[in-house]
Amino acid sequence: MTDQPYILFAPLLNPLSDEAADWHPSGALVVDEHGRILFSGNASELPERFHGLPELRRPDIIMPGFIDLHTHLPQYDCRGKFGKSLIEWLNSFVYPEEARLADESVARDMAQRFFRDLIKSGTTTAMVLGPSFKHATNIAFEEAERSGLRIILGKMQMDRLAPGSLCEDTAQSLLDTELLIRKWHRKTPLLSYAVTPRFALSCTPDLLKHCGRIAARFGTHIQTHLNESRAEIAAIMALFPEYQTYTHILEAMGLLTERTILAHNVHPTVEELSLCEAYGCAVAHCPDSNLFLGSGRFPLEQYRSTTIPFGLGSDVGAGTTLSMFHMMRCMTYVQGSSLHPFIPLYHATLGGAKALSIADQTGNFSPGKQADFIAVRIDPSFFGGMELAQLSPLAIASVIVYRSQAQDVSAAWVNGRLLMA
Numbered sequence: 001m002t003d004q005p006y007i008l009f010a011p012l013l014n015p016l017s018d019e020a021a022d023w024h025p026s027g028a029l030v031v032d033e034h035g036r037i038l039f040s041g042n043a044s045e046l047p048e049r050f051h052g053l054p055e056l057r058r059p060d061i062i063m064p065g066f067i068d069l070h071t072h073l074p075q076y077d078c079r080g081k082f083g084k085s086l087i088e089w090l091n092s093f094v095y096p097e098e099a100r101l102a103d104e105s106v107a108r109d110m111a112q113r114f115f116r117d118l119i120k121s122g123t124t125t126a127m128v129l130g131p132s133f134k135h136a137t138n139i140a141f142e143e144a145e146r147s148g149l150r151i152i153l154g155k156m157q158m159d160r161l162a163p164g165s166l167c168e169d170t171a172q173s174l175l176d177t178e179l180l181i182r183k184w185h186r187k188t189p190l191l192s193y194a195v196t197p198r199f200a201l202s203c204t205p206d207l208l209k210h211c212g213r214i215a216a217r218f219g220t221h222i223q224t225h226l227n228e229s230r231a232e233i234a235a236i237m238a239l240f241p242e243y244q245t246y247t248h249i250l251e252a253m254g255l256l257t258e259r260t261i262l263a264h265n266v267h268p269t270v271e272e273l274s275l276c277e278a279y280g281c282a283v284a285h286c287p288d289s290n291l292f293l294g295s296g297r298f299p300l301e302q303y304r305s306t307t308i309p310f311g312l313g314s315d316v317g318a319g320t321t322l323s324m325f326h327m328m329r330c331m332t333y334v335q336g337s338s339l340h341p342f343i344p345l346y347h348a349t350l351g352g353a354k355a356l357s358i359a360d361q362t363g364n365f366s367p368g369k370q371a372d373f374i375a376v377r378i379d380p381s382f383f384g385g386m387e388l389a390q391l392s393p394l395a396i397a398s399v400i401v402y403r404s405q406a407q408d409v410s411a412a413w414v415n416g417r418l419l420m421a
């Protein structure tokens with residue numbers, strides 16, 4: 001809750017779809033005491049009943065906070081470490097780093113820096129793959145709560161082909177997961193749990209099946225990886241020769257649901273996309289990671305011909321930064337052709353909310369949603385002496401997508417409350 005309702009007068013950019021965005025150079029956003037949006041639009045059209053509310057004014061462009069659909073907290077310090085391909089990179093850097101989070105002070109320090117930097121980057125909602133350890137995941141939830149961000153988080157699960165302390169006993173992994181769900185799932189309106197089997201390579205069929213059952217029992221999200229690289233797919237199909245495709249494995253384990261977020265899925269067959277569509281699964285497109293590891297090109301045109309919701313993910317640490325500005329640009333670069341800026345803008349905001357089935361709560365400025373937004377400073381040289389009012393929605397979206405940086409974020413709010421980075 002905010003302390004009291006207020007009106008924010010500022011330029012407003014409001015994504016509506018991957019083809020449209022509203023732009024109000026002299027905009028107004030009315031937020032009630034519960035952090036809910038009552039009005040967004042031109043200040044000149046502000047209904048009389050809101051006149052007299054406390055006023056805030058911002059010169060920076062106000063837009064919805066970013067939604068990062070896939071990021072790994074324990075890999076925050078692994079960014080930018082060259083590892084050739086996915087499997088080599090996991091073995092050389094990621095697994096040793098993730099094992100360090102058994103130490104509570106390491107887990108606390110990393111979680112604090114991770115959530116603080118999400119705020120500074122302009123991300124207000126994130127779906128996060130957490131540490132492999134119950135106590136470290138507990139710490140991550142504590143820090144998520146303290147941050148004030150909207151966070152969906154789960155303990156990483158692996159019970160085979162993982163080194164040392166990261167490889168869990170199957171029953172213990174499930175027990176720890178259930179305890180964490182009971183403690184944290186929907187503990188506050190901003191926190192929820194995602195059951196997190198890493199990928200089929202490092203999970204036994206027994207673990208995968210039980211993960212599906214636990215998620216169904218408690219109504220949680222599921223987050224896992226799918227079809228990231230050719231070598232990964234080959235290794236997984238060798239472990240599961242009785243299945244036609246990687247997606248069929250997840251189907252058989254009960255992991256394809258309307259609350260499942262599948263990271264990557266850059267090499268799907270037509271039949272696999274149909275399966276995802278039939279089950280109502282969503283996909284996290286992580287273009288920076290795909291470029292860094294050379295995993296492949298996301299078949300954007302194929303996805304756009306389906307109803308599969310997808311959003312953008314940083315996939316830190318294969319992604320090199322938490323900045324969703326960077327992810328929006330990488331979404332274009334990975335395609336090898338120029339994308340209209342409304343497309344990445346939508347998938348970094350409202351598209352991510354739809355993928356998470358929380359578009360009724362966040363993602364843009366429709367009245368009734370919670371006020372999750374950021375302020376972005378724009379270099380005046382971009383406008384060449386023009387006034388904001390002379391600029392089109394396309395011009396504003398273009399500068400946000402193709403020129404802005406995380407350091408241009410001057411402030412972030414969740415539920416109408418200013419966050420402290």
Ligand SMILES: [Zn+2]
Nearest residue numbers: 072225263315
């Ligand atoms: Zn990932």
